[in-house]
Structures are given as structure tokens and as C-alpha cells.
Amino acid sequence: MNYLNINEEKLLPVVIELNTLLADYHMYYQKLRNFHWNILGNNFFDLHEKFEELYTDARVKVDEIAERILTLRYHPMSNYSEYLKASSIEESTISLADNEMVEEILKAHRLLLMQMSKVVDKANSIGDEGTIDMIGGYIGNLEKTSWMLDAWNKNKTDKLKDATVN
Numbered sequence: 001m002n003y004l005n006i007n008e009e010k011l012l013p014v015v016i017e018l019n020t021l022l023a024d025y026h027m028y029y030q031k032l033r034n035f036h037w038n039i040l041g042n043n044f045f046d047l048h049e050k051f052e053e054l055y056t057d058a059r060v061k062v063d064e065i066a067e068r069i070l071t072l073r074y075h076p077m078s079n080y081s082e083y084l085k086a087s088s089i090e091e092s093t094i095s096l097a098d099n100e101m102v103e104e105i106l107k108a109h110r111l112l113l114m115q116m117s118k119v120v121d122k123a124n125s126i127g128d129e130g131t132i133d134m135i136g137g138y139i140g141n142l143e144k145t146s147w148m149l150d151a152w153n154k155n156k157t158d159k160l161k162d163a164t165v166n
Helices: 012-038 044-071 080-086 098-126 129-152
Strands: none
Touching: 012 044, 012 080, 012 098, 012 129, 044 098, 044 129, 098 129
């Protein structure tokens, strides 16, 4: 029975992009754990807590992405060796300063957002509304988190662009 109302023969490109996103989220999750464990300095308390919040969210998304792949009747990628090959997010060293950790997270966010766009493009091409809806929510959430981390990493003298219309 085809409960998806999607041409199942056209699902493979969506699943491939979802599996890549799954790999990216696993690598991102581990990067956050690394930073959570290894943060030092004056911003320890703020960032230790923030990194835990972010990796908890990433853990949930890993499960949701895998379950979406299963919903589409495919097996999700499930080995770290596969994640390392498929992900564009690289491992991080343990000896980064707090602002470097935040920059690494923002870099990972850019890569995640690029992969999410690929997923949405493939899903849109076959009318996969379930995947589009799920990933659309992820995009908005990750963009907001990126804005907050970027604001944390700015100098007090930095300014935002003015959008006033004259």
C-alpha cells in the first residue's frame, strides 16, 4: 500500500539528500559534544549550557530525520564510517577558544542549511510535503540560532544594517 501519495519510484533522490543531512547532523552533534566538554574560560557557564541545549536539539533532529527516511520506506544511514564519508561537516579539535567554537558552529550551520535546501528542492520536485514541512521548520529554527550565536560573537561596537525606507 502506498500511504504516501507520492510516486515511490521518485523518492530515492530525496532519501539520498536526507541521508546526507542525517550524516551532517551526526557530525554536528558530535562537534557540539566536543565543545560542551572542552569549553574553558570566562564564558564557560554560558557556552557549556548553550552547547548542551544545541546538542539536545540535534539529537532529536537526528531521530526525526532517520524516522522520515523510514517513513519513505528506506533504511537510514546508521554507521559512523558512512557519516564521515557523507558529511561535509568535519570534526573539530579540542583546543579551540570560545569564539572559535562559536565560529565552527556557525560554519556547521551554513553547511546544514545548504543541505536542507537540497532536501527541500528534491522533495518539492516530487510533491513530498511531509519532508518539506519538517525541513522548513528546521531551517527557521537554525537561522534564528545562527543569528543569536553570531550576535554573541560580535563586538559591542558592531552595528546591524538599517532597513529604514525614506
